[in-house]
Amino acid sequence: MEKGSYVAENRFGHEEWLFNHECLVDGHRVGFIQAISKSRRKLAGQDIEILLYTKNPDGLWCKVGRIASAIVLTETEATEVVKKLSNANILQAMGADLERLKISGDKIRDALATNIVNIRFYPKDCEVLDPPEPFKEQKLFSKTYPRYLSYKVDSTDKFLELIKPPAARCSSTNQKKVDQRLRRSVPATTQDPKHDRLQNTIHTLLKTNFPDVDYEKNWIDLSVKIEDIQFIFEVKAASSVKRCIREALGQLLEYAHYPNHNEKLYLVVAGDAVALPDDRLYISFLRETYNLKLYYACYDWNDRKLNFYPLINHFADS
Known part of the structure; x- marks a missing residue:
């Protein structure tokens, strides 16, 4: 179990919202990366490509x-972004995420702006590797590459050199605690307040446009009937469309057909991850191969609307 880190001591990391599609400011997703934080003053203002890696539960670097x-x-830009997050109630929602897990929301609300956000990027420029891809040289990592630091890499993802943070360090106003304490990381929880916010938001949008909308009826997240067509929605807050489909499709098929029903339902996986070209190919393949009326609906937090793939014109079949 991890010891001595911010995550182990506080039971969360500021990176938790990096793939939260709600965190949009002026069309950019904003987030925090600890390794960038340590080199931020050196990298501030630069446009960089980022390879994200971690150590998985099996001990593999991926x-x-x-x-x-x-x-x-820059510090000025981060301060301005946090103001906009607060004005949009996103910062308050981040604090509420922590409070649902019995962690003080002040840990995020009162944090320095540069400890809440230090990068911005367009959602289309972000790719989540699913599943994670282990590095070939595993033995090098434990001896050569400490965690939470930034490194330059080449075109083959080979690590080249450490990006060293500035040598100067500000004086601390607090002395270190000297009492002994045991630090343990906390097991993952299945509680997901972001899912609830996403489900509620899509429900409100559907209710605004259509009168016949059900919420959690027969354990189905959302369902809406348009003329003679019944759509059922399974909402997922996963960071990629592929993972949303993986988690939702079995539930949708069960709701539509278990134990032997042949209901003509249109199946909608709903999330806020942007569908990449491979995701669209996958959805088309599933539809054609298994004759599924399957759609992916992406909620755009910036435009406040649902974007369907394949396209649904007034919720009619494409």
Whole structure:
């Protein structure tokens, strides 16, 4: 179990919202990366490509995502972004996420702006590797590459050199605690307040446009009837469309057909991850191969609307 880190001591990391599609400011997704934080003053203002990696529960060092183009924020820019997050009630929602897990929301609400956001990027430039891809040279990591630091990499994802933070360090106003304490990381929880917000938001949008909308009826997240067509929605807050489909499709098929029903329902996986070209190919393949009336509906937090793939014109079949 991890010891001595911010996550182990506080039971969360500021990176928790990196793939939260709600965190949009002026069309950019904003977030925090600890490794960038340590080198932020050196990288501020630069447009960089980011390879995200971590150590998985099995002890393997893995690539988990890429951001093709990200701007590292200056302190002034980070302060302005946090103001906009607060004005949009997103900062308050982040605090509420913590409070649902019995963690003080003040840990995020009162944090320095540069500890809440330090990068911005367009959602289209972000790719989540699913499943994560283990590095070939596993032995190098434990000896050569400490966590939470930034490194330059080449075109083959080979680590080249450490991006060293500035040598200067500000004086602390607090002395270190000297009492002994045990630090343990906290097991993951299945509670997901973001899912609830996404479900509620899509429900409100449907209710605004259609009179016949059900919420949690027969355990189905959302369902709406348009003329003679019944759509059922399974909402997922996963960071990629592929993962949303993986988590939702079995539930949708069960709701529509278990134990042997042949209901003509249109199946909608709803999330806020943007559908990439491979995701669209996958959805088309599933529809054609299994004759499924399957759709992916992406909620755009910026435009406040649902974007369907394949396109639904007034909720009619494409």
